[in-house]
Structures are given as C-alpha cells and as structure tokens.
Amino acid sequence: MDPAGQGLNDPTPAAPVGGNPGTTIGEQRRIAYQFAADLWGAILESGPPVNVQASFQPLSCNATSGVLGSAGTTTVHRDFEGALLPGTWYGGALANALFGDDLDPATNEINSRFNANLGTPGCLEASGWYYGLDGNTPSGRINFLDVVMHEIGHGLGFQGFTSLASGAPFLGFPDVYGTNVRDNASGLAWNALDNAGRAAAAVGGQLVWTGANVTDQVPVALGPLVNLNTSGTLTANYEYGTAQFGPPATPANFSGNVVLVNDGSATPTFGCQASPAGAYAGQVAIVDRGACAFEIKVKFAEDAGATAVIVANNAAGVIGMAGDASVEATIPALMVSLADGSAIKAALPGVSVALGEVPGRLAGADTAGRARLYAPAALAQGSSFSHYDVSHSPNALMEPAISADLDSNLRLDLTPALYQDEGWSTNTGNAFMGSCDTFVPVLQEGGLVVGANVQAQNNVCLNYSDSKGEYVQCMTDYRNRLQEQGLLEQRFNGRIVSCAARTRF
Template sequence: MSNKRPLLRRAAAALAVFCCTLGGAHAATTITIVNTNGPNVGFNDPTPVQPVGGNSGRTLGAQRLIAFQQAADIWGRTLTSPVPVRVAASFEPLPCNADGAVLGAAGAVEVFSNFPNAPKADTWYPGALASKLARTDLATPGQAHIQARFNSRLGLLPDCMPGSGFYLGLDRKAGAQIDLVAVLLHELAHGLGFQNFTDESTGEFFLGTPSIWDYFLVDIRNNKAWVNMKNDERRRSAIGGANLSWNGERVYKVTSKVLAAQPQLLVSGMAAGMASGGHAVGDASFGPQLGQNAVTGELMPVVDQANGSGLACTPLSPANARAVRGNIALVDRGACTFVTKARILQNAGARGMVVVENTADPVSALGGADPAVRIPAVRIDRATGNQLKSVMVRRSRTSSGVTASLGVDPDRLSGTDLVRRIRMYSPEVFSPGSSVSHYSVDTKPNQLMEPAINTDLLHDVNPPRDLTYPLLQDIGW
C-alpha cells in the first residue's frame, strides 16, 4: 500500500509560472492542462491580439494556450511515462509592483511514499513521478499532479512591471519582455520534481519523512548528504552560501559538456595582501565575454560619493578619470544600470569594470544590453569588494599596487564545486520558494532552473545546453 500526502505547505518555486496543455501526438508522455479559469479570464480571455513569433492565436487566451502547448510538447517529448500528467492551471492576480512581480508558481499537488516499485522506501516522491514509477495513476481521483498559477496582471497594468509583460511568441525573441515558454518549462520542471519537500527554513522533513531530493543534496564543507543530517544542520546548510551541491550521477556525467570554464577575477600585486588569488565573479551579458586571454590592469576604485563609495552613474571627475584610465575600475552597485556604469567608465578610458555587490547575496551575472560597451565587466560579492577596498586604502592617485585580471579559470567549471558537482542556490539570506530548489546563479551558460529567468535561454531542457532533465533523471524520471 502506498502512503500519500497532499502537499499544501507551498506550491514550489516563487520565480516563474506554471503549466502546459496537451502533449504532442508523438510525445512519450501526455501532459494535459486542466483549465481552472472562469469565463473571459486567463485561458478564456477574449482580448483580441495579433499573431506573434509563430504563435497564431487571435485572442490572449488562445495565445496563452498555444504557448503552453509548446512547453508541454518539449517536456512530453523528453519524458517517458505511461501515466498522463495533469496540470491544474489558472491565470490570476498575483503580487506585483512597478519594479518586480511574482510571475507564477507551480509544484506537486501530492507526494507519495512506499508505492509499488518505489526505488527507495519511506521516501517522498512527487505525484507525477510516483505514478510513472508505479505505472499507475496514484493521484486522488479528480486531482491533478501539478498545480500552477500565473500572474494575469503582469505588464498589463501600470502598477505591475509595465512594459515587461509576457512574450507569447515561440521563437525565443522576447527582447525586453519575459519569455513565457521558458517560464513554463521552468515551472513544469518544478511540478515534475525539481523541488524539495523538506522545509529548508527549519530543516524538518515533511511529516518526518525525507524526499528523494534530500538524498542528492550534499554540503561540500563536510560532504554530508541532507538525508543524513539533523534538522538544524539542514537549516544551516540551506543558508551556507556557495556550499550546497547536487550529488547525482546523471548530472555529473554531462556537466562538463554543458558548463563553460568559470569566470574569475585574479588578483595579484605587491599591495594585494590577503586579497591575492582567484575570486568568483558573475560575468556580464553585455560587452566582450571573458576568455583565456585575460584583460589585465591595475585595480583602481572610483570614489564619487560622500561615504567613500563610487557609483559611476555620472561622468567621472578628472581625478577619477585619471585613476581608471588604462586600468580596471572598481565601482559599487546601485543608483543606475550596469551598462550605464560601463559606458561611463569606458568613456573615461578604463579597460574593464568590477562591480561590488551591495547585498549579502552570492555573485550573479550583470544584466543589460548595449552594443556600444566594449570593455569586460564582472560582479563580485560584497565581502570580496570590501577586502579589495581595504588593501587599496594607501594607493596613490594613479596606482594601487593591486593587479586585476578578468578571465576564466581553465580548471573550474562555472557554478560547480571543486569536484565539478553543480551547486544549488543557497544564499546566505533564506529565500522562500527559491533556496535549494534551483541551480546556482553563476552557471554559464545560464540554466533554465536558476531562480530567475534569463534572456539567453533557448527552450532546451537537455545537454549540451541544459541540465534540467539530467537532474530529473537522477530522481527517477
């Protein structure tokens, strides 16, 4: 007899949206959307629209369905299951303001343990996966396997990210909009099992039982798996910074085929002191990409604020321009876009830009686009930035004695630990719905299952571009 539990604690990732429609005719798995919207809203919205990017729908609701069909077909062709996957889906108002929004959320409706053919006893599996393994539908009669919600206000109202609505085309040309198909692929993955059922904020197993996810999470500081930890150990591991990895064979075997060399800031020089050595960075979506031929120069901080920080949001003073000319400029995050800072520094003659994060979050990429930017740019975490500033206190007006090289570490893969296991998202400040159930934000190329949807995603879930499906294979798909 199987044990089943409704998973009402949360709906899963707080990043993007949800579901899908029917799987394609030749799909190995049929994925069916259960439309829970009422008349004239969501999938039933009759607002006239023009076809866009291969999406031929003539109403907003029809285009949403077609986009869902596209995401469902991709997952349907990828997965193998004799049991159709049902997704209860709706468009409804979700939290939103002019600068940010909950795009949506999705997750397993029920979890099961000790069902026929369960690979591990006394272990929770999400409903869709458990049904695949049992070769019979385990869901409560009339119940969907996945529940998903989508923000119906996004980009359509002035108080909800105006101008940044969902792009409903199928051609990956979202521009400044948010690619709905990529979001759907992401959220479907959560519902299929790319999520943890243990409470990461307390470390407590759901109803005292571990999930299959807990067998593959490992804290790299002690090489201890979550399934073997105590509650408080798991809680601390979830906020341990870049110290949580995925220890799955399927992902590990293909990581080197997907991820590129890790970008780094290499610091040296007579005055570098304790800051010497390689530092993790997030690279930029604009400007030249980092490679084996590093860009090198003395590191010089911009100081244009009364508190000693440097924002580089307005043209540099003659003193600051003289300091960064021919060198690598160190600036602080805030007050203007990254591309604005880069243009100003480039105009002042800087060879590169290093941005210091202003929060305790792990390093992440620098977003933005500007073809006029020709210098490389990276972001470092706040602790590294403070360390670099401290060793440059006694610099002269044109020299710091600290050399910075912007390049890559040929011996490391981006987003991985020292033994090349991909790291999971575990910021020092717990992020409900995002921590632990996503890949690290410093993978390169960007992965579908990072906690934010990036503009360079290609609607792929498989190697050689993406590591989403290999992780689902690790847990049993």
C-alpha cells in the first residue's frame, strides 16, 4: 500500500543481512514480510487466500518508547455456512477458511501498518529495524520479522471485539476469541459476565485461556515459574518483567543484598548518571524507572559494581524492558511493579533477594495450568485482553511487547494452538520443497515450526539465486545452520539437499 520510493518500496541501498538477500531497504522489508506470510501460510489451512495489506506510516512514538506496528481483521462475520458457533463473530480470514470461499471479495482480510520513523530522532532513536530472517537480532534493534508475525497473528484471530472500556460485545454478539476466555476472579467465562463484569475483568489480572488445545500445550511451551523472593527486613515473593538485554536473570546469577541507587544528581534514584566507583559493589541495585533508557540505568549500576539490577516501575504491573544500542550491559536485570518496588525500597537497608522456582507451577499459567492473558491493572487500549500475559516464559510471540529472545522464524509457542481452539485447521503434514517431501513436520508440539521455516527459506533461495547450483548451495548452507542449532533430526540431514537437487529451477 506504500507509494513509490517509500516504506516497502524504499530504494535506499542496503547490504544483505541475516539471510535476507535484499539489496534495498524496501526489498528487505518485502522479503521479510513474505517470509512471515509463508510461515503462517504453511501452518494454517485455508482454501481461500488470506490477503494482507501492508504499509509503513508514522505511528505513535517518542525517544524511548513507541508503537512498532498495528494490525487486525478488516471484516467480521457471523452465522455464515460453516460457522462453528451460532451468533458469534469471526474475523474475516477464519470466517473465509470455515466457509470455504471469500465472504467479502472486495476487501482484504487483514490491514497492517509499521512504524516508518523507528530509529530516527524522537522515535526510539537508539533503535532501528533488523531485517534478518535468522533470529539473530543485534542488541538494541527490533526484529521486523517478529513484529510482522505478531501483527499478522492479530488479524488471523488473536483478537477480541468486545469494548474493553464498557464491556459491551460488538453489536450485541460475542466473538469466538472471547468464548475461550475465563475470569478467575469471578470464576465465570468471559461471555457469561455482564458488561460491567467484563470491563472489570479486563483490568483484573485474572484472565486465562480455556481452550483445550492451548491447555494441552502449556506444559510443553512454558518453563517453570520463577519468582523474586525477598528476605531479611521484608519477606515476600514477587512476579517480575524481564529485560531484552544482558544475560537472562536466573537463580544462579540473581541474588544478594539490595541497595538503592544514588547517583548524586537531582533525581538520584533514576540512575541516569554515573554513580561513584564501587558504590554498589557485590550488591543488587534497585533503581526507579524514568528519565533514561533501561539499559543505561543498568550499565551505570554495573559500572559502580552491581551484580544485578531491579527496576521499580512507575506504574502498576510490569513490562518487558527494551535495550539501548548506545550501551551494552552485561549483568541481569528485571522489573517489579510500582507497589512491589515501593515495598522493597521502604524496607531498606536489610533486604536480600534471590530467584527461586515455585514447585508445580509454570511461568504464564494459573494453578490449573491454563495460559494467562494480558489484563494489567490499568487498561491498555490495543494491548489488554488480546495478548498473552507478560509472565509467559519463554516469552511468547503474542505478548504485548516484542522481546529480544523471540524466534518466531522457528518457534510460535502457544499461538497455533490458540488458533486451533478458535476453529482453524493446522497443517499436520510435512514440509515440501516443490513436490518433494522433506519429511520435516511443518508444526510440532510447543509451536516449533521448523518445517514451515524450511518452506519459507526454500522460497527465498529459489527466488534470489541466479543458478541451480547457487540455489542448491543456499539450501545446503541453510541445512547446515539447522544442524548446528540442533533443530534437524539426523534422519532429515540429507533430505533437504536431496529435495533441492530435485527441485525445478
């Protein structure tokens, strides 16, 4: 949808990066977008094609935060032939798949937009897009493929249509997404609540997904729940948000006495200036959110001897903390909520912290093993309800913020299972290169999508090689990378190259 010379048609020269062979910024964007479309197209079964319109536009942004992209279905349908539930809204792509034809041929099924100003003055200026297809995102950059996968994911069905401010269903009818949601606070299904009940549940922190496919996959996709435990003058345990920079916080590297940052400035607890050498030597520093980037705070604390950092949020709840390309912190950091941070600071000195697993619990699931949805203490329009909760670990593609440890080129966590709960059929077969069966499953337990990746990569190698020999070498190099990552079973080792040799060029 971009005009010539802009966005997806940007002619600015660019060197190939991370398996993306494009030679202009616009071409790299188109290749990454098509790679995402090929991944979803391999995983989900639909007779009618899913048409996605895309553009780059100036989206809401400031120097340290901003909207990376937005997307959603362009149409909704109910009571069509093939609908699994009567009187229930379905997004256009899923409705067409169930109906077997295009219910609205004049309209594209999904509309998506991406931030054209990312990495420019005044818009997440220390960051920028990474257009590689390999998941190896440099520190401080945003993986474009992950963002495209996330945004298309909304349009495919990770989206409810209830007004979260009022709790009113869209035009008086429920939607298929909401039929799989439960409010643990009331013990009622989302659609069993009245309008006021839904509005309250959207900010209650107690929403979970009840669909059987997701629940079955939770033990495979999620790791053990780890809490921040305090002792000494304060005995408590807290959930936390993670950092997209530095080493992950683990029980092995995150423990010690807590000290409040004081950099000697007018706002000393923000930690945006250097603290005296050794001021936090061997201790865990706690610093307030605000005034500068998260990684800058952590780096200054590290330079003053801190072994780890706790960031106390300036709002209810927690978020994932983005990195900053201007510095490189090498100690772990995590975020606690405003209330929890205030409790820790009020108990200083004398507080010690450590991370510890909670027996029998999974990170991102309730006590019954159901996946948690995002319902922060303050309503976040565009984020609340239609995302997985930030407590998921490993981080999930459909959390409200893009995390640096995502690898949507290979792992889609619980998201395909959620689509199955809504009525999508997923590809239970193997990846094909042309007519050649690679024997690599397209979709595996826990959302592993190596087979889908094989098909998407094959399209890149076919379309951007100048000869049959170059194409075969492209797929051979790709096969070798999968082997190095331990993602390809021994029995598949020769099959990808064999299929490349057989593929018509």
